[in-house]
Amino acid sequence: MNKCKKFICVSVGLICFTLGAIGIILPILPTTPFLLLASFFFVKGSERFDIWFKNTKIYKKHLDSFVKEKAMTLKQKMTILLFADFMMAFPLIILDSLVIKCIIVLMIIIKYYYFLFVIKTINN
Incomplete structure (x- = not known):
C-alpha cells in the first residue's frame, strides 16, 4: 500500500477514534461501531497506530471483549442496533x-439475526 493510502487510512482511523471517544460522553453517537472502524483503518494504515490503539483504555473497555470473545454487552448491542435502525429508516x-x-x-x-444469535451477550 502506498504512503498516500496509508495516510488516508490513519486519518480516517483517527476521525473514527475521535467520534467513538465523543460517543462515550454523548449517548447519541454509538461508540463501538466507530471504534471498530478505527481499528480496521489502523490495521490497514499503520502497525504503530494499530499497536497504540489496542493499548488505549478505550479499546480495552469497549472492544477487547468483542475481539477476543466475539461478545458484547446488551447496552452495546442495543446502541448499535438502534443507531443502525435509525439510519436505515431514512431510505425506507x-x-x-x-x-x-x-x-x-x-x-x-x-x-438482528447476527446480533441476537452470533454475537454473545455478556454482563458488564
Whole structure:
C-alpha cells in the first residue's frame, strides 16, 4: 500500500477514534461501531497506530471483549442496533423503489439475526 493510502487510512482511523471517544460522553453517537472502524483503518494504515490503539483504555473497555470473545454487552448491542435502525429508516421512508426497500428490510433482519444469535451477550 502506498504512503498516500496509508495516510488516508490513519486519518480516517483517527476521525473514527475521535467520534467513538465523543460517543462515550454523548449517548447519541454509538461508540463501538466507530471504534471498530478505527481499528480496521489502523490495521490497514499503520502497525504503530494499530499497536497504540489496542493499548488505549478505550479499546480495552469497549472492544477487547468483542475481539477476543466475539461478545458484547446488551447496552452495546442495543446502541448499535438502534443507531443502525435509525439510519436505515431514512431510505425506507424516502425511497419509492420496492426492491430497495426489500433489500434494506432484509439487511435489518440479517443484522438482528447476527446480533441476537452470533454475537454473545455478556454482563458488564
